[in-house]
Structure formats: structure tokens, C-alpha cells
Amino acid sequence: MKPQIAIIADDLTGAGDSAVQFVRCGWETQLYVGGSEEAFALGDMQAQVVSVNSNSRALAPQAAADAVAREMQTFRKHDVRHVFKKVDSTLRGAFAAEIEAARQQWHADAIAVVCPAYPATGRTLEHGILLVNGIPVTDTSAGTDPVTPVTESSVPTILNCNLVSPTQDDTPATLAQKIGGAGAIVVVDARTDADLKLLAQAIVLLGERALPVGAGGLAMAMAAAWASDHIAGDIVLAVVTSQHSATRAQVAALQEQGATVQTPEPQVLADDALWQSWQQEMLEQVSGSDMASRILVLLAPARQVPGLTSATVARRLGQLALTIAGTGKVRGLIATGGDGAEQVMMALQATGIRLIDEVSGGVPLGTLIGGNYTGMPIVTKAGGFGSEHVLIQAAETLMERKFK
Structure with missing residues (x-):
């Protein structure tokens, strides 16, 4: 070398x-x-x-x-x-x-x-x-x-x-x-x-x-x-399904730092046609040159409608993460909430994470194992973990660290 x-x-x-x-x-x-x-x-x-x-x-x-x-x-x-x-x-x-x-x-x-x-x-x-x-x-x-x-x-x-x-x-x-x-x-x-x-x-x-x-x-x-x-890619993509108040405060702090936060309406997530249309709009936004921020957060809505389960929300956002990753513009992932993290991993066909470090206590950093996105950096975080600025720390780590 x-x-x-x-x-x-x-x-x-x-x-x-x-x-x-x-x-x-x-x-x-x-x-x-x-x-x-x-x-x-x-x-x-x-x-x-x-x-x-x-x-x-x-x-x-x-x-x-x-x-x-x-x-x-x-x-x-x-x-x-x-x-x-x-x-x-x-x-x-x-x-x-x-x-x-x-x-x-x-x-x-x-x-x-x-x-x-x-x-x-x-x-x-x-x-x-x-x-x-x-x-x-x-x-x-x-x-x-x-x-x-x-x-x-x-x-x-x-x-x-x-x-x-x-x-x-x-x-x-x-x-x-x-x-x-x-x-x-x-x-x-x-x-x-x-x-x-x-x-x-x-x-x-x-x-x-x-x-x-x-x-x-x-x-x-x-x-x-x-x-x-x-590092290849321009965007840190965060998928947040946790409803915990600590996580919501962390997303708000990240947004104050300039992150773009997108929350699909519950009725959009519950309807296949509406969801496909919303997903296409997101893909065009990421693929275009007018992306307002280098950090994009897909945030699950706080309220639900009849027939919309948390599992459906997590699955939809996981699949959208795969679609966005397919643009080649994602340099790293953040997954907050156990169901969301699991769905992101499943969508990207990852079998595990090679652990490298911690962003902070209880917030591991690693790279994906398996699938077409092997080696992509990822931070996972439970809903109630971390200080108000932990998502900011996670995003900065993904943007400023070298990965194999």
C-alpha cells in the first residue's frame, strides 16, 4: 500500500x-x-x-x-x-x-x-x-x-x-x-x-x-x-421510525443545523398509489441538483390512520432508503428505531454490520455486510439513546471519517 x-x-x-x-x-x-x-x-x-x-x-x-x-x-x-x-x-x-x-x-x-x-x-x-x-x-x-x-x-x-x-x-x-x-x-x-x-x-x-x-x-x-x-456520495440518509421524544428532539436539533426532514402523511403511507407518487417526488429531489442539504431525514409521522401499522411505515421507509441508495449519492446511513433499522437492513439485503466504533455511548458505528451495499457506513440508534446532538454527531462522523 x-x-x-x-x-x-x-x-x-x-x-x-x-x-x-x-x-x-x-x-x-x-x-x-x-x-x-x-x-x-x-x-x-x-x-x-x-x-x-x-x-x-x-x-x-x-x-x-x-x-x-x-x-x-x-x-x-x-x-x-x-x-x-x-x-x-x-x-x-x-x-x-x-x-x-x-x-x-x-x-x-x-x-x-x-x-x-x-x-x-x-x-x-x-x-x-x-x-x-x-x-x-x-x-x-x-x-x-x-x-x-x-x-x-x-x-x-x-x-x-x-x-x-x-x-x-x-x-x-x-x-x-x-x-x-x-x-x-x-x-x-x-x-x-x-x-x-x-x-x-x-x-x-x-x-x-x-x-x-x-x-x-x-x-x-x-x-x-x-x-x-x-468519500463517494453526497448525502447522509437518516431513517427515523422511533416515536420517542428524545429522538424527536434529536431530529429537531439536526434540522436546525440545516438537515432536510421529510415526513410523509399517514394517508400517503397507507395508500399504494399515493405512496408511489410521494416516493417518486423524493427520488427526483435527491437525483436533482437542487438538494437543499447534505443530510436527508425520512421521519415517520407521529400520528397514524386506521389500517396503517408501524410495521408498514418501517417497511415503506426502508424500501425508500434502498431506492435513494440506488442513486449513488448516499455516503452513509443513520437508522433510528429498531423496526426502522431492521427494515433498512432487509431492504439493502445486508446480513450484518462490521462494527468499528461508537458515535457516543450506545450508538454504534459500522459498515454493512452483505448485499450490493457492502461497506456502506451506518449508524444505528435506539429511540431513547443519546444526547440532543447525537444525530448531528452521527452525521458529522459519516461525512468526515474514512471507511474501508
Whole structure:
């Protein structure tokens, strides 16, 4: 297997904490103690992502740059598609020298997009200043590090480059445009995980010439963005038959996030002709270019009419899920309610689920076994399980994780 992505860090623990973000997003990932030349020479590489260590944290700038350049040359020789340059989240080491060396060795028109923010650990980048729990990094222990003390908190100052500060109105496309016009090295502000997610999506739009540079926070966002870029299908399809109030609240929260929720009237579900007409309308909506959302929820009605059983509702929605899956636009499924999940599985002729992980406690994630849709990702959830945002988590997982 030839790796698609390489991670290069300046020490072993950095190589590890970035690599694990890719594991969490479903990438086959291997961490090597030594450098890339040794990793590729071993001949046992079975990874989509390889993470190596240039062991350059304590080196002088030129020596560190030379070490990074050697690693990048190996990556180019082995046709690695993307590189993530891991740097210390408190700017220690030969920060500027390593970034420039990596950029020069990547592509002739490479753009190093730099954001060492890691909100989960208190690191944010605001107006170009790296803050640790709200304090400039030079005023923390990093400023008195005995080996590599940090003497400047402004990342654009260290790199002598431009700063891009995203606005609330920015989309991945507009942010990519700003970054693309800001120079060969660009620093981008980020205060939250959502900021990093937007940045990662912009980096994907910049293409293979983009060289993301950051810490574990940006590694996590890039792992998801690159995984999403490799997944076939545009739509996460949820089939919800549970009448539990918790599930209904979860659907409402998902709808607030922009999901399209379609609920057939009970009389439509009870009548064959009306159902066929409604099903055709849904299929045209999914097949057309005017699909309003990347998440489509088929929600069983809360009320019933005489002669309409819950089993009929589940069977109808399961068959509709099969029809929609047949368009080739479905990248993953969510099935909420035991009867609905069973009918979806039966309609797709799946014999089981290869379990991979949990979206949250009691909400398993896996891929279908058997039938024509073997390997399609699926999340199943009992009616009363999960927080109000669990369906949002499930949809994001299906959109941002890589599956075999």
C-alpha cells in the first residue's frame, strides 16, 4: 500500500499525537520512530498515512531545515499526495526554518498554511498571537524553556508573512481565495474547533499544493477534511421510525443545523398509489441538483390512520432508503428505531454490520455486510439513546471519517 498522506513532526511525541487524529477518522496509520527513508525501506508499510520524526526540535535552524528537507524529498519520491507539517503548539524549535524548508521542497507553487491553534488544549491564535489559556505564549513556561525558549508570540512576525483572519461570513471557498492571494506562507487565526474545520475545508479546496502546518488541532481537522474529500456520495440518509421524544428532539436539533426532514402523511403511507407518487417526488429531489442539504431525514409521522401499522411505515421507509441508495449519492446511513433499522437492513439485503466504533455511548458505528451495499457506513440508534446532538454527531462522523 502506498501512503496518501505523510506527517512530519520535529519529535516523536508530536508525530504520535498528530497521527492518532487520523486514526480516529478511520485512516490506516503507521507511526515510525525514525525518518521517512527508514520507514519506506522497511517494506512492510500497510498504511494510508505515515507519520515520521525528523528529530529536529533542539537543532539549530539550518540543521533543522536540512533534516526536514530530506524527509520532504523522500515523500516526493514516493508520490505522497498530501503532507501535514506538525509543529509544536507553543512554537518551540526551529519553527520558521522548518516551515520554509518543507514549503520549498513540496511544490513549486506551494503555500504553507500555518495555524498552531489547538483549542482543546487551550491554544488559540487570535490576531496572529498564540495564546495559551488566554495568555501570550511568551508569558508561559514555553518562554523560559531551557532548550528552545520562545521569544515571540506573534506567528506572522516569526514567519515574516501575512495574516488572514476569517470572518463569520467566510465559507471554505472565500477563505481559500483569501489564503491563495496572501503569499507563499500564510498564518490563519483560529479560536475554536469550528474555525479549524473551516480552515481545513479551505485547504482542501487549495489542492495538493497546500501544505498545512499546525499542531494536533489542525491535524484533527485535516484528517476529517481529507477523509471527506475521498468519500463517494453526497448525502447522509437518516431513517427515523422511533416515536420517542428524545429522538424527536434529536431530529429537531439536526434540522436546525440545516438537515432536510421529510415526513410523509399517514394517508400517503397507507395508500399504494399515493405512496408511489410521494416516493417518486423524493427520488427526483435527491437525483436533482437542487438538494437543499447534505443530510436527508425520512421521519415517520407521529400520528397514524386506521389500517396503517408501524410495521408498514418501517417497511415503506426502508424500501425508500434502498431506492435513494440506488442513486449513488448516499455516503452513509443513520437508522433510528429498531423496526426502522431492521427494515433498512432487509431492504439493502445486508446480513450484518462490521462494527468499528461508537458515535457516543450506545450508538454504534459500522459498515454493512452483505448485499450490493457492502461497506456502506451506518449508524444505528435506539429511540431513547443519546444526547440532543447525537444525530448531528452521527452525521458529522459519516461525512468526515474514512471507511474501508
